[in-house]
Amino acid sequence: MADFSWVIEHFDQIVMDSQDNLEVFGVIDTLTEVLKRSKAETMMGLMMDIKDATNLLIEEHNTNSVHSGSQLFRQYATRAWLDLEQNFQLLKSELIRTGEQFRINALASKQKIAHISSRFLRDGMKILTYGSSVEVIAIIEAALEQGKRLSVYVTETESSSPVYKFLMERNIPVTLMPISAAAYVMKDVDLVLVGAEVVVENGGIINTIGTYQIAIIAKAIGIPFYVASQSFKFTRIYPLNQKEIPDNIFEEHTPIPELKAIIDENPENAKMLYPTLDFTPPNYITLLFTEIGVLTPSAVSDELLKQYRAFNELAIN
Amino acid sequence: MRKEAFNKQLLNLEPYEGGLEMFSHLPQFKVPVSYTGAMRADRSVHPAVVRLGIKYAKKKILGSNARGIAMLTAFKIVFKEFETTEEIAIAFDKEIETVVQFLEDCRPISFGMDNIKSSLKSEIANIRSMDLEGAKEYLINYIDSTIQKIEQADALITQYGAEKIYDGDVILTYACSYVVEQIIVGANADGKKFRVVIVDSGPKYEGKTLLKKLLPLGIECSYVFIGAISYILPEVTKVLIGANTVASNGAVVSRSGSAIVAMMAHARHTPVMVACETYKFHERVHLDSICYNEVEEPNTSQDNDKPIPSNKNLKCLSLAYDVIPGDYVSVVVTEVGLIPPTSVPVFVLRDLENN
Numbered sequence: 001m002a003d004f005s006w007v008i009e010h011f012d013q014i015v016m017d018s019q020d021n022l023e024v025f026g027v028i029d030t031l032t033e034v035l036k037r038s039k040a041e042t043m044m045g046l047m048m049d050i051k052d053a054t055n056l057l058i059e060e061h062n063t064n065s066v067h068s069g070s071q072l073f074r075q076y077a078t079r080a081w082l083d084l085e086q087n088f089q090l091l092k093s094e095l096i097r098t099g100e101q102f103r104i105n106a107l108a109s110k111q112k113i114a115h116i117s118s119r120f121l122r123d124g125m126k127i128l129t130y131g132s133s134v135e136v137i138a139i140i141e142a143a144l145e146q147g148k149r150l151s152v153y154v155t156e157t158e159s160s161s162p163v164y165k166f167l168m169e170r171n172i173p174v175t176l177m178p179i180s181a182a183a184y185v186m187k188d189v190d191l192v193l194v195g196a197e198v199v200v201e202n203g204g205i206i207n208t209i210g211t212y213q214i215a216i217i218a219k220a221i222g223i224p225f226y227v228a229s230q231s232f233k234f235t236r237i238y239p240l241n242q243k244e245i246p247d248n249i250f251e252e253h254t255p256i257p258e259l260k261a262i263i264d265e266n267p268e269n270a271k272m273l274y275p276t277l278d279f280t281p282p283n284y285i286t287l288l289f290t291e292i293g294v295l296t297p298s299a300v301s302d303e304l305l306k307q308y309r310a311f312n313e314l315a316i317n
Numbered sequence: 318m319r320k321e322a323f324n325k326q327l328l329n330l331e332p333y334e335g336g337l338e339m340f341s342h343l344p345q346f347k348v349p350v351s352y353t354g355a356m357r358a359d360r361s362v363h364p365a366v367v368r369l370g371i372k373y374a375k376k377k378i379l380g381s382n383a384r385g386i387a388m389l390t391a392f393k394i395v396f397k398e399f400e401t402t403e404e405i406a407i408a409f410d411k412e413i414e415t416v417v418q419f420l421e422d423c424r425p426i427s428f429g430m431d432n433i434k435s436s437l438k439s440e441i442a443n444i445r446s447m448d449l450e451g452a453k454e455y456l457i458n459y460i461d462s463t464i465q466k467i468e469q470a471d472a473l474i475t476q477y478g479a480e481k482i483y484d485g486d487v488i489l490t491y492a493c494s495y496v497v498e499q500i501i502v503g504a505n506a507d508g509k510k511f512r513v514v515i516v517d518s519g520p521k522y523e524g525k526t527l528l529k530k531l532l533p534l535g536i537e538c539s540y541v542f543i544g545a546i547s548y549i550l551p552e553v554t555k556v557l558i559g560a561n562t563v564a565s566n567g568a569v570v571s572r573s574g575s576a577i578v579a580m581m582a583h584a585r586h587t588p589v590m591v592a593c594e595t596y597k598f599h600e601r602v603h604l605d606s607i608c609y610n611e612v613e614e615p616n617t618s619q620d621n622d623k624p625i626p627s628n629k630n631l632k633c634l635s636l637a638y639d640v641i642p643g644d645y646v647s648v649v650v651t652e653v654g655l656i657p658p659t660s661v662p663v664f665v666l667r668d669l670e671n672n
Contacts, residue, residue, distance in 0.1 A: 202648065202657040238648055238655040240481065240555065240588035282657070283644075298659035305656070305663050 027069030032099025109291035114142035117289035131208035133195020135228035203282035203297020215284035370423035381427035428562035429597035470652035479503035493523040494559025560593040567643025567658030588647040611637035
């Protein structure tokens with residue numbers, strides 16, 4: 001196996017440097033570097049190098065973003081191999097070029113999303129947002145540049161701080177509320193706008209814990225629930241319930257002092273459930289804002305099938 | 318339309334008299350008489366096809382996968398012994414039509430079989446310039462590879478379906494489906510710890526067949542009749558059923574009774590998985606269970622030997638299939654992976670492009 005001792009450090013550096021701290025940039029950049037340094041002479045050898053490096057990354061950072069990023073890279077490589085009629089040298093240079101372009105394209109696609117979907121934000125609207133998403137920030141920024149006046153409801157959770165900071169800096173009227181007040185405010189809000197960690201095959205999303213709750217409340221009250229996400233977050237996983245979220249991290253949580261005192265008296269009895277991710281099924285999502293367009297959840301699978309060209313390989317006819 | 322179909326028929330069979338007016342547009346169950354004796358004088362059908370047709374009519378071969386593969390195998394025999402003086406393409410085309418029409422007369426063919434017939438006919442274009450022996454070899458090779466693809470598809474579906482069964486799951490299934498049985502057996506072989514609930518209903522009680530296959534493998538099974546489904550559903554984590562076809566609007570055509578199972582599961586937010594090979598996907602749009610269906614012989618229970626006494630005030634109805642709206646289906650398990658029912662038209666369009 002070739003020398004991959006530099007892989008983890010390289011990944012961490014890229015993620016830190018990248019404006020949005022996105023792990024997927026780390027993955028694509030690192031794998032592109034793997035290609036550049038690879039001494040393989042055949043497609044098989046190249047894919048082996050990519051696989052080995054990916055395994056190292058996953059061992060260290062076992063998250064959905066790393067999985068989907070590496071899967072995206074491998075699939076693109078396989079597709080390019082078919083497209084370039086199996087010319088190795090051409091393939092290698094094409095993949096390196098695309099890998100380097102990826103971050104530039106990602107920034108461009110973020111702007112595209114903002115441009116397309118800022119139309120859904122009209123002057124005077126009240127928005128509820130949850131978690132922190134660079135795409136959501138970009139959309140609100142674009143709407144502001146168009147001269148629209150918006151007010152935003154933000155929940156008091158750790159994950160919301162980047163969004164809260166952004167809104168305060170822009171002097172946008174922002175209301176802070178606990179997530180338990182989501183149903184209370186829902187009727188006053190015009191739309192809900194969130195990002196996604198990952199978009200799954202049926203158009204549902206995996207996102208910060210609490211997203212599903214807000215989606216259910218929005219549907220019950222008749223408020224549109226929009227998800228902003230770049231298309232590289234589409235993955236071919238298909239959770240059927242909350243337990244099927246891959247690699248959900250359960251936090252070691254310290255309860256509030258009032259409860260902690262009671263727990264300390266009887267620690268064996270105290271079970272704690274603090275998941276960090278939940279899964280929102282597609283029927284709660286109104287539309288997805290992506291750089292390939294504004295999609296309904298059912299369009300996600302169409303796009304994935306197109307990308308993976310699965311049906312060409314396994315067609316019966 | 319029924320008159321046209323009647324004129325195309327190769328067999329003169331007595332239609333069932335006790336049927337309902339409301340369903341008279343559907344293919345009716347036919348009273349079995351001698352199959353060769355009832356044949357029209359101007360056509361002849363290969364004995365292998367006659368044997369197969371009788372098996373279909375007597376419900377000896379059940380399940381659209383089994384029927385599809387049996388039809389392909391019969392086609393191989395027919396083509397091997399095929400002799401003609403006519404132009405190759407026309408002769409083969411006519412032969413395919415004759416075979417399928419005979420099988421249709423014995424029992425309406427499934428959508429998967431219809432797709433197989435279309436793809437076989439589209440291969441005729443490739444044999445135009447060949448001689449008889451070359452054409453035979455080409456078509457037989459094509460059939461062999463089609464059968465192989467179906468078997469490979471089933472193996473992949475088994476794998477993807479088994480991956481979706483987790484330790485602690487309680488899987489509910491209805492009647493008896495070949496791919497569902499394979500998925501359950503596969504998950505069990507993978508060492509997963511789960512329970513199976515088999516929901517069954519009269520008059521056919523097909524669930525008993527599945528039960529007999531699963532119990533010897535040590536799989537923990539429960540068996541309930543469909544009337545008790547609301548009783549058992551709180552224990553169930555996932556529903557897994559097979560399909561005759563999935564239509565372009567995502568509607569699943571499956572054994573009569575499946576729709577009830579799916580609707581009840583949906584009302585409880587229990588995921589419904591449908592296992593179906595992509596070759597069975599069809600371009601039709603199914604909005605209800607009435608426009609397309611099959612009227613079967615009423616009271617075909619294996620246990621009950623007493624026929625329903627005839628009475629002019631009594632009409633009996635036994636429909637073969639029903640339709641599950643796409644909204645109630647969480648995922649379709651296919652050989653290309655897990656897809657939402659809304660993505661079925663992708664495959665239908667691809668086939669239309671290819672053909």
